[in-house]
Amino acid sequence: MTFQLLDKYIISSFLRKLFNILSVFVVIFLIVDIIDHIDKILDYDITLYQISTLYIYSIPQYINIGFPMAMLIATVMTFTVLQKNNELTALKASGVSIYRLTIPFIIMGMFFSASMFYFENIVVTKSSTLKSDLEKNLFQKRKKQKYRNDNIIIQLNKKDIISMEKFDHRTKIAKNISIQSFDNNLMLSRLDAKEMKWENGLWNANEIIYRSFNSDSIFYSKPDSSLYINLTAIDLIELNTKPSEMNYWALLDFIEKLNDNGKESRKWTVDLHFKTAFAFSNILMVIFGISLSIRKPRSNLLTGVGLSIFTIFIYYLMIKTGQTMGYKGIVNPFFSVWSPNMIFLSTGLLLLYKTKT
Secondary structure: OOHHHHHHHHHHHHHHHHHHHHHHHHHHHHHHHHHHHHHHHHHOOOOHHHHHHHHHHHHHHHHHHHHHHHHHHHHHHHHHHHHHOOHHHHHHHOOOOHHHHHHHHHHHHHHHHHHHHHHHHHHHHHHHHHHHHHHHHHOOOOOOOOOOOOOEEEEOOOOEEEEEEEEEOOOOEEEEEEEEEEEOOEEEEEEEEEEEEEEOOEEEEEEEEEEEOOOOOOEEEEEEEEEOOOOOHHHHHHHHOOHHHOOHHHHHHHHHHHHHOOOOOHHHHHHHHHHHHHHHHHHHHHHHHHHHHHHOOOOOHHHHHHHHHHHHHHHHHHHHHHHHHHHOOOOOHHHHHHHHHHHHHHHHHHHHHOOOO
């Protein structure tokens, strides 16, 4: 068997297992999510099409979460099957080293790490936003909360309150705005606008209607005008947008603006580094999976899968704990999420180095 045929054989075997395992994980995640939210689904008048759409939007996020797990288990299963069929022994007897066999796995690990980074920042962020918007429409009977992307209500100062139906962090456009001024619970004035957009440090609004309820009782309307209020687009994004709904580049730009305005950016910086750290975990799982399966040459398939699940559980626990410590300022934002990667990478490489080839 030439190296080209060997690589094709290993890659095809690995990919079949990878996508089969990933499909199982996605189905499990969907079932668990449905069971967890079945009461809420039944409480609202939701059609089958709407429910299906909601969970279709959830699939990219589940793929992103389950991919490192699938990578690890697929790697362990591929090597375990090679050992069980005595193919690994035959290859070693013919002069093929273990290090040579790891090359296609390492290449696939690097490829999928890069691919999942773009998948998470292009597909997952978009689907998360669509899912969030759909949930707000479907479950609008829920208790209205302050500082959400639907019916946002913010106290500007002692007298003025602004409310808006929706704010889009990508376009920096707010819809159906109302600014109301009060004095001793009496409304003094009200300004309504159909839309306002943050441009060049100002809110540019259109279709404005202003009413004054004092003795002068002023009323006027104008097609567009700039609004001078104590509220910026950064304030709205900080209050109403989840990091999962922002891609890496939008999040990086937002952090720079926070720093320029002297605002706290630690939590957002941790989430920025998390996006790269979690994508990199795919290559880590391949390296660790190779070391795990070769170090236990006589273990059966079930044992290998069990060790893989335990390993990924430890990794998720470490990276989530680090993320929380980063939020609280206990650990540097970069090291809070990259430390588990460094530990797993060094451990995997050390085990692989000590493996008999």
